[in-house]
Amino acid sequence: MATSAADLRDVLRAEVLDPSGGDRLLPDERTLQRVYGASRGAVRGALDLLRAEGLVTRQPGQGTSAVGRGAHHRVDDLRSISTLGGPVRHEVVLRRTVTAQGPVAALLDLPAGAPALRLDRRTVAGGEPVGAWTSYLPLEVAAPLLECPASDLVGDYYEALERVLGVACDHEDLTTEAVAADDVVAGVLGVAVGVPVLRLERVLRLADGRPLEFGVGRFRGDRLRLSVRRRRGGA
Amino acid sequence: MATSAADLRDVLRAEVLDPSGGDRLLPDERTLQRVYGASRGAVRGALDLLRAEGLVTRQPGQGTSAVGRGAHHRVDDLRSISTLGGPVRHEVVLRRTVTAQGPVAALLDLPAGAPALRLDRRTVAGGEPVGAWTSYLPLEVAAPLLECPASDLVGDYYEALERVLGVACDHEDLTTEAVAADDVVAGVLGVAVGVPVLRLERVLRLADGRPLEFGVGRFRGDRLRLSVRRRRGGA
Structure with missing residues (x-):
């Protein structure tokens, strides 16, 4: 053959x-x-x-x-993407208080109607947006993120949370799937409607198990590949 | 707002x-x-x-x-998908010897031109194909896979490799990305050209570090989500 x-x-x-x-x-x-x-x-x-x-x-x-864009990110550790075939910048797009309802409240272990912080960030590489995150955090813990200079949030996200909030991030459950860009996502990422997008969803927790963040991320399928090491019998 | x-x-x-x-x-x-x-x-x-x-x-x-298809698979451990909102069957589609060249030879630590086994499998859920793997293994280790009954390969893939080949799988590096189905992939998965597909690529290794398999998998984006736990400081 x-x-x-x-x-x-x-x-x-x-x-x-x-x-x-x-x-x-x-x-x-x-x-x-x-x-x-x-x-x-x-x-x-x-x-x-x-x-x-x-x-x-x-x-x-x-x-x-x-083309060699080297769009490769290892997710074994809890770190933000720092390079995508060149330096990466993380930008804060939106910070505001919202009311946690439904799954957001449930995933953050909050009563329905409790205040939460919504934080939208985007990841820029080579002058182009390649990804965007929308995150929800309990306002009780995350309020300092509303007031801190945006420049505190441009580097590694986990380090920024730890520094600004005085907490220790422990682990996150990260879910990956392939979806098509709808018109909203296409607009944010500057791509055509329908192109493949790597959709991420995560719940980030502190050492005591309390959830610190529920987030939804979307990255251009042609700009990001995620790698993880899996071991027989689990980690 | x-x-x-x-x-x-x-x-x-x-x-x-x-x-x-x-x-x-x-x-x-x-x-x-x-x-x-x-x-x-x-x-x-x-x-x-x-x-x-x-x-x-x-x-x-x-x-x-x-619709509730529950298409969720945790990849913390080295196991095949066993359920996707219902039982899953793995089928052998092709087994043959090939000549390892280029990246296949390099990733399997084989000299160019060495014999390899090519194994194509597909994953079927609810009577529909939801995913397909094409794998390359060094023939020297994997030859028994050519002769064993196909029924030996329908359950957990890692267990099957260990049982048929008498080896112990140790870990794999798994890469995930979102791509569009081209006409070949669309035909295999029974979807329209252009729909989002979760593309997986992996190198599976034995305890002594020797590569046992280089594989490329493709799953319907609407039928599979992969989850992994990431810890601060790595696993």
């Missing part, structure tokens, strides 16, 4: 997305045919699929090169 | 996707307006957004109910 374009795409994708990043020229089509034992049609098909994903570009007369 | 349809959608989504699953009727629109302090337009807009995602359905005269 010959190597299909889709199979070859899967294999080349691992090379193209090498976390070492940077723009790199791929081997020419003839070399790819020989190395992978693939037909000319399969090689061209694989490169077309990668180009459709925005992972490679073809320069006339030069060949095909990986 | 009033609650917008998109904000309310985020909050209701957590309720709709409650892992307890099952079809549940949501509160009526008037109740949602009162509880969340939202306008009638915002409530309708939020329900429209959830319906567009296939997460709720409206029954004329009865109201809106959560």
Whole structure:
């Protein structure tokens, strides 16, 4: 059975997305045919699929090169994204008090109607928004976030919470899924409606188990990959 | 500032996707307006957004109910998906020897041209394909997988590898991203081209650090959510 374009795409994708990043020229089509034992049609098909994903570009007369955005973030530790093929900036977009209701109240262990802080932030890389978080925190603990300078919140988010609130973050349960950008998300991230978005949802807790934050994040699917190490028998 | 349809959608989504699953009727629109302090337009807009995602359905005269597919899988441990709102079956689609080249050889610590086993499996829930894996393993270790009955491979994948190959799986590095289904993936998963797909990539290792498998998986974005616990300072 010959190597299909889709199979070859899967294999080349691992090379193209090498976390070492940077723009790199791929081997020419003839070399790819020989190395992978693939037909000319399969090689061209694989490169077309990668180009459709925005992972490679073809320069006339030069060949095909990986875009190399290095959009890789390890989530083994509790840290904010600090690099996405270049420096990352976190910006505060909105801070205000709201009333916790329904799931927000339940997830924060608050009675319905209790005051909460809503905090919207966005992540900017290379001058472009690549992700956005909307977070809810119990106002009783989080009130200092309303008043602190926005510059206190531009670095690592967990460190900022610990410094500004005088608490110790312990762990979070992070859920990942693939969704399509609706018009609101598309507007925030500057992408077309319908493109794939990595949707994150989390509950962050303190050492005593109390929830500190319920958050929903959305990142451009073409700009972020999350990696985690799983061990047999659990961590 | 009033609650917008998109904000309310985020909050209701957590309720709709409650892992307890099952079809549940949501509160009526008037109740949602009162509880969340939202306008009638915002409530309708939020329900429209959830319906567009296939997460709720409206029954004329009865109201809106959560579809409740409970598509939640914790990845803290090294286990296959065993339930997705109902029993899950793993099927072997293809087993054959191939030649490891490029990233496949590099990721498996094999010299280019060494023999490898390619194993394609798919995950079926409720009679529908919801995901598919393509895996490459060093033939030297994995040859027994070519001959064993396919029924040996329908349960937990890690247990099957350990039983059939007489090895002990130790850990894997799992990468998650959101991509759009191309025509090949759409065909395998029975979805439309362009819908969001959760793409997984992993390298599975034995206790001595040797790689046992490089795999690429794709799951329907509307059928799988992955959760992991992250701790401050790492695991």
